[in-house]
Amino acid sequence: MQRAPETRELGPKAKRTRAAILQAAIDLLGEVGYERATIRAIAERAGVSTGNAYYYFGSKEEFVQAFYARTHAEHIVVARPRIAAAHGLRDRLRATMSAKLETVEPYHPFAGVLFRSAADPTSPLNPFSAASREVREDAIELFREVVVGMRKPLPKDLTAELPQLLWTWHMGILLYWVHDESEGRAKTWRLMEESSALIASAVKLSGLPLIAPLRRKLLRLARELTAGAA
Amino acid sequence: MQRAPETRELGPKAKRTRAAILQAAIDLLGEVGYERATIRAIAERAGVSTGNAYYYFGSKEEFVQAFYARTHAEHIVVARPRIAAAHGLRDRLRATMSAKLETVEPYHPFAGVLFRSAADPTSPLNPFSAASREVREDAIELFREVVVGMRKPLPKDLTAELPQLLWTWHMGILLYWVHDESEGRAKTWRLMEESSALIASAVKLSGLPLIAPLRRKLLRLARELTAGAA
DNA sequence: GTCTATAACCGGATAGAC
DNA sequence: GTCTATCCGGTTATAGAC
Numbered sequence: 001m002q003r004a005p006e007t008r009e010l011g012p013k014a015k016r017t018r019a020a021i022l023q024a025a026i027d028l029l030g031e032v033g034y035e036r037a038t039i040r041a042i043a044e045r046a047g048v049s050t051g052n053a054y055y056y057f058g059s060k061e062e063f064v065q066a067f068y069a070r071t072h073a074e075h076i077v078v079a080r081p082r083i084a085a086a087h088g089l090r091d092r093l094r095a096t097m098s099a100k101l102e103t104v105e106p107y108h109p110f111a112g113v114l115f116r117s118a119a120d121p122t123s124p125l126n127p128f129s130a131a132s133r134e135v136r137e138d139a140i141e142l143f144r145e146v147v148v149g150m151r152k153p154l155p156k157d158l159t160a161e162l163p164q165l166l167w168t169w170h171m172g173i174l175l176y177w178v179h180d181e182s183e184g185r186a187k188t189w190r191l192m193e194e195s196s197a198l199i200a201s202a203v204k205l206s207g208l209p210l211i212a213p214l215r216r217k218l219l220r221l222a223r224e225l226t227a228g229a230a
Numbered sequence: 231m232q233r234a235p236e237t238r239e240l241g242p243k244a245k246r247t248r249a250a251i252l253q254a255a256i257d258l259l260g261e262v263g264y265e266r267a268t269i270r271a272i273a274e275r276a277g278v279s280t281g282n283a284y285y286y287f288g289s290k291e292e293f294v295q296a297f298y299a300r301t302h303a304e305h306i307v308v309a310r311p312r313i314a315a316a317h318g319l320r321d322r323l324r325a326t327m328s329a330k331l332e333t334v335e336p337y338h339p340f341a342g343v344l345f346r347s348a349a350d351p352t353s354p355l356n357p358f359s360a361a362s363r364e365v366r367e368d369a370i371e372l373f374r375e376v377v378v379g380m381r382k383p384l385p386k387d388l389t390a391e392l393p394q395l396l397w398t399w400h401m402g403i404l405l406y407w408v409h410d411e412s413e414g415r416a417k418t419w420r421l422m423e424e425s426s427a428l429i430a431s432a433v434k435l436s437g438l439p440l441i442a443p444l445r446r447k448l449l450r451l452a453r454e455l456t457a458g459a460a
Numbered sequence: 461g462t463c464t465a466t467a468a469c470c471g472g473a474t475a476g477a478c
Numbered sequence: 479g480t481c482t483a484t485c486c487g488g489t490t491a492t493a494g495a496c
Contacts, residue, residue, distance in 0.1 A: 011492095013479085014479065017479080017480090032431045038470090038471060038472085039471075039472060039473085040470095040471070048480075048481090049480065049481050049482075050471095050472090050473090050481095050482095051473095051474085051475090051480070051481060051482075051483095052479070052481070054472090054473070054474075055479065055480075058473095059472080059473080060472065060473090112349065112350040112351045112352050112353070113350065113352075113480090115349040115350070116346055116347055116350035116353065117346055117349075119346045119347075119349060119405055119408055119410075120343060120345070120346035120347040121342045121408060121409050121411075122342050122343075123342070123346070126290050126409070128409050151244040167481050172402075175349055176455075178349055178350075179349060179351050179356070181351075186471090187455055189464095190451075190454070190455065191451070191455055193233065194447065194451045195451070198444060198447060198448060198449070198451075202444065203446050204442065205440060205444070208440065210435060210438065211435065211441075214428060214431055214432065214435070217424065217427070217428060218428060221420075221421070221424045221425070221428075224420070225406075225417055225420065225421055238462095239461070240462090240463095241463085243462095243463085244462075244463065247463080247464090256493090265487095268486090268487060268488085269487075269488065269489085270486095270487070270488090278464075278465090279464060279465045279466075280466095280487095280489090281464070281465055281467090281488095281489095281490085281491095282463075282464050282466090283464095283490095284488095284489070284490080285463065285464075289488080289489080290488065290489090335461070385469070
């Protein structure tokens with residue numbers, strides 16, 4: 001029985017073929033966008049048949065996912081030193097998200113397709129899917145670094161749950177970005193800056209006597225609802 | 231020149247044909263789900279040709295949108311009396327969202343497709359699109375009723391911006407719901423209940439001296455970023 | 461002009477030979 | 479592991495009926 005493309009082990013020759021197809025896909029996606037980057041065109045550019053492309057990639061979405069994984073890797077590389085150089089929570093959030101927005105900007109023209117599966121549980125591209133697990137966990141890990149490496153350490157309960165919550169925040173910003181047609185994506189940048197400040201302020205205030213119960217409730221909710229799947 | 235299907239005026243006969251196609255689409259979507267409800271099958275059930283279906287609906291997504299508009303209309307009918315019967319903000323939020331969750335539950339099996347265009351700016355189905363404007367504004371209007379009809383009126387600044395923000399909250403809950411495979415959608419219900427309480431508490435506390443500046447910032451941000459498009 | 465049908469196109473996906 | 483041939487369904491072109 002034929003195993004799924006992603007889980008198959010490949011000989012050296014096959015690896016090269018796979019890499020060639022992937023490169024062709026990424027190039028073409030970048031050059032002509034999603035719709036015009038047909039499987040046939042991708043295969044042709046890679047010098048293989050369409051059928052062969054499907055030996056390595058189960059669907060067109062998998063190409064997009066590979067693409068997405070790449071932008072994510074770029075993001076981490078750009079973000080890490082910036083995070084290390086920033087100290088307050090607000091600045092660390094801005095460091096993280098500014099890197100993200102810069103990294104993804106070139107792909108805005110077809111970002112809709114990139115992200116449209118976000119809400120489709122049947123799609124491997126949705127950020128909660130098993131296929132996206134690795135990328136998602138890397139991203140959450142990055143937010144863990146954001147909260148763990150602070151000069152003035154945060155309380156333990158926040159340290160535990162914030163990474164998850166901040167990842168959600170970051171996905172929300174991206175969703176806004178996808179729809180943002182303002183000059184230079186000014187609105188998204190504004191949203192990112194202001195919400196970074198708001199989050200930092202809220203974290204600071206969350207220790208106040210009247211506020212603390214709210215914070216406890218929120219963190220408990222976050223913990224319980226991210227336990228299983230979604 | 232041929233006008234777009236949605237904006238065309240129809241004679242009485244044509245209206246019946248359109249209605250028949252739409253009904254067939256809704257029935258079939260409910261019975262066999264998105265993938266198996268092919269345009270050909272829909273047209274056949276309605277007793278027309280596939281070409282004719284495209285005279286009335288510009289794409290398969292438009293059927294889904296019609297479907298979505300219908301569940302939305304159902305939601306308003308169910309929600310309104312419940313909202314009127316509740317008094318505190320928390321209860322009014324729960325009234326609104328419980329009606330929503332009950333209304334959409336039957337469609338959970340293919341909700342992914344229903345909502346997958348949420349992130350695609352090129353899709354008429356995305357909740358920010360022009361095509362969705364009416365449905366979206368109705369929904370925001372419903373949240374306006376939630377905040378306006380309270381026994382103890384809320385401050386003016388909140389009354390102005392909360393409807394928009396609550397609509398966003400409600401979309402977030404739906405996004406979670408789409409991915410929620412827990413028994414009886416228990417996690418989503420939990421999230422809905424707890425976040426209703428959290429929002430109500432936050433609104434109450436937002437008048438405190440230390441908190442008020444945060445609230446002002448948040449409301450200003452919300453106002454400015456929803457001014458134009460996205 | 462308004463509506464309906466048939467035939468074809470296109471691209472994602474699959475089957476099966478080599 | 480690679481190809482060719484084919485399927486399938488969304489979509490479009492177009493002819494013609496009312």
